[in-house]
Amino acid sequence: MRIAILGAGAIGGVLAARLATAGHAVAVLARGPHGEALRRGGIALATPQGEIRARVSALASAAALAEPDVVFLCVKAADLPAIAAVLPEAVRRAALIVPVLNGIPFWYRPDTLAAPLRFADPGGRLACLFAGTRLAGGVAHFAAEMTAPGRVRQTSGGRLVLGPVGRGLAGRGPAGATADDCARIVAALNAAGVEAEVTSDIACAMWTKLVGNAAFNPVSALTGATMAQICEDETLLGIIRIVMAEVMTVARHHGVMVPVSIDQRIAMARRIGGSKLSMLQDLERGRPIEADTLLGAVAELGDCAGVATPIVDMLRALVVMRASRNLAGRAA
Incomplete structure (x- = not known):
């Protein structure tokens, strides 16, 4: 299978290494020292x-892609519009496209919304760029990080x-992949050593991950604490519980009824x-953070439903x- 991975950070790096080792032809979008390390x-x-x-x-450049069978979009949400804009038309029309994003993705637009979310897809640009594509939602559960150019560390099995x-787009965007499309990719992933599964409710899977992401990520960024350190601090866990409750509401x-309790999460x-x-x-590397899709879009969806989210805000x-x-400080 010909596989393109746009964004070879932690998640993209795990997928690239596993799929290439399994014999697939893997092309990775990577620039600077990271791209040089991959080429070398x-x-x-x-x-x-x-x-x-x-x-x-x-x-x-994404413009250099040559007719892959599947494209994994593993970039940060802020980088996605620029990359999507230069994807060759033939790729967007023929390939199965799998965004693996943090937070509320651009494709999520329940019937309760009349327009794209400002914090997930400003102006509806991404919905337009991916209109008519075979698009599947992806939700990654990996503990991984880039440790150096060309090097990724995965500390848990992941899924x-x-x-x-x-x-998800109520007929106003991507045509969407089929369950069979997803099953073919999942089979390839499992054979490559990546635990994967198909769900009939990707929105529920997205919200289930977001309950933890929206709580732990900002607390970690503000305190510098790891997941384990946060879980050992009852005061921080009190904040975590409040945020989780707001997101679940x-x-x-x-x-969407999130199928796990706060204690289970x-x-x-x-x-x-x-x-x-x-x-x-991201903070430690001086990169933009994903506050809009992890937190801003939750607050925006809360506003649409008349639900206050004061701690998320x-x-x-x-x-x-x-x-x-x-x-x-880095620019000074």
């Missing part, structure tokens, strides 16, 4: 079971959930251990200021 020595994935090293084709977007008002976090969360990793204001001052 391939990608190295450190796992609890040992190191995997695989050769991949490193591309400097990738795929599913048709169905009525918003989800419920948009027709925290227990899942404890099992992840001492991993750094993605928002903290507060955390977003704090992490946005923290990130702004961090970037200003």
Whole structure:
């Protein structure tokens, strides 16, 4: 299978290494020192079971893609519009496209909304760019981080959930992949050592992950604490519980009952251990944080449903200021 991975950070790196090792032709969008490292020595994935090293084709531009069978979009939400805009038309029309994004994705638009979410798809640009494509939603549960150019460390087994977007765009955007499309990719992932499954309710899978992401990520970014350190602090866990409750209430008002309790979600976090969360990793590397899709879109959906989200709002204001001052300090 010909596979393109746009965004070879932690998640993209795990997928690239596993799929290339399984014999698939993998092309990766990567620039700068990371792209050079991939061209020179391939990608190295450190796992609890040992190191995997695989050769991949490193591309400097999405415009250079040559008719892949599937495209995984593993970039940050802020980078997606620019990359989507230069995807060749033939790729957008023929390939199965799988965005694997944090937070509320651009394709999510329940019947309760009349327009794209400002914080997930400003102006509806992405919905337009992907109109008519075979698009499947992807939700990744991996504890992984980039440790150096060309090197990724995965600290837990991880799982990738795929599913048709169905009525996620209520007929106002991507045509959507079928369950059979998703099943073919899931079979390839499982054969490559990536635990994967197909769901008939990708929106529920997205909200279930978001309950934890919207709570733990900003707290980690503000405190510098790992998941394990947060879980050991009862005061921080009190904040985590309030945020989770706000997110679950918003989800419920948009027709999604998150199938795990707050205590169960925290227990899942404890099992992840001492991993750094993605928002903290972004801060430490001087990259933009995903406050809009993780927090802003939740608040926006809350407003649409008449649900107040005061702690989500507060955390977003704090992490946005923290990130702004961090970037200003690096530029000084």
